[in-house]
Amino acid sequence: MQKTNLKKLHTVTLDASKCIGCGSCVKRCPTEAIRVRNGKASIIYDKCVACGECVRICKSLAKIPSYDKLEMVNNYKYKIALVAPSFYGQFNNVANINYILTALKKIGFDFVFEVGVGAELVSQVTQKLVSAGKLKKPIISTACPAVLELINERFENLKPNLLPLLPPVDVSAKLARERAISHGVAESDIGVFFISPCPAKVYALKANKIIEQNYVDGVLSVSEVYMALMPVISKLQESKNLSEMGVLGLQWASSGGEAAGVMCEKYLAADGIENVIDILERLENGTMTDVEFVELNACIGGCVGGVLNVENPFVAKARIRQLRKKFPSIGNTLQEIDKPLEFYLVQRQLDTNGQRFDNDRQVAFEKLLEIQRLYQTLPHLDCGICGAPSCRAFCEDIVMGRVPADTVCPMDKGTKQ
Amino acid sequence: MEHLHLEYDVDGNNFVSAGQATENVKFCLKGLGVNPQDIRRIAIAMYEGEINMVIHANGGKAIADIYLDKIVVQLIDSGEGIANIEQAMQPGFSTATEDIRSLGFGAGMGLPNMKKYTDDFAIESTLGVGTKITLTVKF
Numbered sequence: 001m002q003k004t005n006l007k008k009l010h011t012v013t014l015d016a017s018k019c020i021g022c023g024s025c026v027k028r029c030p031t032e033a034i035r036v037r038n039g040k041a042s043i044i045y046d047k048c049v050a051c052g053e054c055v056r057i058c059k060s061l062a063k064i065p066s067y068d069k070l071e072m073v074n075n076y077k078y079k080i081a082l083v084a085p086s087f088y089g090q091f092n093n094v095a096n097i098n099y100i101l102t103a104l105k106k107i108g109f110d111f112v113f114e115v116g117v118g119a120e121l122v123s124q125v126t127q128k129l130v131s132a133g134k135l136k137k138p139i140i141s142t143a144c145p146a147v148l149e150l151i152n153e154r155f156e157n158l159k160p161n162l163l164p165l166l167p168p169v170d171v172s173a174k175l176a177r178e179r180a181i182s183h184g185v186a187e188s189d190i191g192v193f194f195i196s197p198c199p200a201k202v203y204a205l206k207a208n209k210i211i212e213q214n215y216v217d218g219v220l221s222v223s224e225v226y227m228a229l230m231p232v233i234s235k236l237q238e239s240k241n242l243s244e245m246g247v248l249g250l251q252w253a254s255s256g257g258e259a260a261g262v263m264c265e266k267y268l269a270a271d272g273i274e275n276v277i278d279i280l281e282r283l284e285n286g287t288m289t290d291v292e293f294v295e296l297n298a299c300i301g302g303c304v305g306g307v308l309n310v311e312n313p314f315v316a317k318a319r320i321r322q323l324r325k326k327f328p329s330i331g332n333t334l335q336e337i338d339k340p341l342e343f344y345l346v347q348r349q350l351d352t353n354g355q356r357f358d359n360d361r362q363v364a365f366e367k368l369l370e371i372q373r374l375y376q377t378l379p380h381l382d383c384g385i386c387g388a389p390s391c392r393a394f395c396e397d398i399v400m401g402r403v404p405a406d407t408v409c410p411m412d413k414g415t416k417q
Numbered sequence: 418m419e420h421l422h423l424e425y426d427v428d429g430n431n432f433v434s435a436g437q438a439t440e441n442v443k444f445c446l447k448g449l450g451v452n453p454q455d456i457r458r459i460a461i462a463m464y465e466g467e468i469n470m471v472i473h474a475n476g477g478k479a480i481a482d483i484y485l486d487k488i489v490v491q492l493i494d495s496g497e498g499i500a501n502i503e504q505a506m507q508p509g510f511s512t513a514t515e516d517i518r519s520l521g522f523g524a525g526m527g528l529p530n531m532k533k534y535t536d537d538f539a540i541e542s543t544l545g546v547g548t549k550i551t552l553t554v555k556f
Binding site: 286 | 419420421423436439440443444445447448449450453454456457460461464465483485530
């Protein structure tokens with residue numbers, strides 16, 4: 001299946017030589033997408049939302065997040081770096097973020113463009129759409145790709161509530177590319193690179209689910225770019241004035257920032273994938289009717305919590321708060337950028353695979369009955385010793401044919417069945 | 418007829434755990450590939466019922482019977498019962514205390530919404546004995 005292949009390539013892979021089969025990732029994975037089989041972790045990619053929690057929890061460093069190597073930028077004549085607001089929180093003792101942007105140019109980028117610019121514009125378009133009152137409420141943000149994937153696969157009911165706008169990174173990529181072309185750069189020479197805080201953004205930008213054309217050529221990791229920048233940044237004597245964004249864009253770095261930018265009082269911002277799932281369940285149950293805008297971030301703290309970052313999310317957040325006073329409240333207005341609404345709109349509808357046991361209802365029903373029958377025979381410990389995260393997942397694996405039908409529960413003392 | 422029978426205890430005075438039965442039922446219906454709108458209808462009604470039992474009846478039992486083409490949910494409690502069902506069915510009527518209202522519950526839309534979102538709604542209540550609500554959604 002093509003989708004599974006894309007996920008395998010661009011989310012997380014396993015370094016089997018390092019995996020000790022401890023099962024920590026199995027228990028931690030919020031979508032029950034990991035099993036231990038034959039002593040090694042194995043990912044069921046259909047269930048993976050690329051949140052990166054398994055990378056975070058793995059003490060053996062066996063979970064390898066996918067991203068493009070920094071050397072890839074050399075394949076392009078004109079190199080553009082897209083810098084997320086959360087990136088600014090990674091550096092200690094940087095008096096002025098222009099030092100970070102200047103250092104990026106020193107390590108080889110020809111042009112740096114802040115994703116905060118795209119974020120400011122997305123905030124303003126959202127404000128317009130919200131006040132026009134045409135969107136289905138509560139409106140759910142689409143900026144976190146792990147959340148988007150989760151909704152698409154598990155909360156199909158909530159798809160009509162998704163904000164129909166491209167995330168800031170895509171808007172920024174479009175703008176940066178246009179800017180370079182307007183400066184006389186040949187389109188074939190341009191390479192646009194996002195410096196990503198998480199594997200979810202890597203997957204989203206590679207899989208191109210909501211956009212027709214790929215505006216991003218490569219996705220780098222914050223940690224790798226950080227390592228390349230450190231020796232340069234400490235020697236910089238002066239910086240160029242390269243930053244173009246304001247607080248409206250900067251605040252997207254952490255949870256609540258996007259929602260605050262919508263200028264609607266009745267908003268909710270939740271972060272951490274378990275909390276996000278809880279909120280989505282509640283939204284689906286029709287509670288929370290008093291909320292108009294919902295911002296959800298899979299990582300604790302928001303994008304500052306991304307697993308490819310180098311700094312603790314709370315430290316990064318505190319630094320960004322300190323930086324606020326050095327920015328104008330708003331750097332770019334919709335009028336200045338002067339693009340039609342279509343420029344910002346999602347270009348493709350998501351297709352849902354869903355969680356069904358089979359496409360044929362009758363077959364799915366029989367599988368569901370079988371899962372339940374098996375479940376009754378188990379001890380309901382959810383101990384994970386079998387390699388599945390819960391007794392229910394164990395039953396599902398047998399019935400779905402992911403493990404041999406005669407697999408037995410290692411905790412079963414033979415008293416049941 | 419062969420069907421899936423699920424039973425859950427709904428813990429009284431525990432708002433945090435209320436909704437677990439609904440979540441499990443949603444998992445099953447999503448596995449079946451039931452139309453999302455139908456899943457939403459039973460989720461709203463069943464969750465409302467779970468919350469009701471917590472607020473008014475110190476908990477109770479949620480029983481779900483899932484068939485190929487429908488789900489029947491019974492919410493059974495041994496609370497004080499409803500004195501006037503007709504009145505309780507009026508939108509906006511509520512006997513919830515201030516404490517409960519301050520938690521954002523008790524707007525008086527519970528029973529009317531349960532009826533609105535289901536294909537079949539039945540309620541039996543006896544004062545001092547308890548209440549039984551039966552919800553059916555066809556799909």
